[in-house]
Amino acid sequence: MTASDEVKYPVFLIDNDDYVSMLCSQADISSLELIDVQSEEYSGWDTDGRSVALSVKDGTHLVIDLNSTAGNPDRVRNAILHYAALAGGGRIFKPSRQDLPLQVLFDEVELFINEGRFFRRIKRFFKRE
Secondary structure (H helix, E strand, C coil): CCHHHCCCCCEEEEECCCCEEEECCHHHHHHCCHHHHHCCCEEEECCCCEEEEEEEECCCEEEEEEEEEEECHHHHHHHHHHHHHHHCCCCCCCCCCCCCCHHHHHHHHHHHHHHHHHHHHHHHHHHHC
């Protein structure tokens, strides 16, 4: 196996509900549920936009392998932006730059989503009083 055949982290996973998560290393795969991987709940890409496949080895070990050596970073970028629209609570996400690396874009989207949750909680708190 050559270096170009190896998965490059971070890996971006999209679940059946179009929510995107990021695995920064092979160790992060333990955050996934075995049953979800077996049920093919996720599709994903590595940081170069190459398609990856998740599988279960020996009944208990989760593994990520390359599905394709051809990268499509725009597809990953679109999935992350769709996730921002889906989880943004009606707010519109605008990246700080159009040419952000995928990991930075994902981090900005996560911050955007979490800020929205925080402000919705504050709003609900003050409505109760």
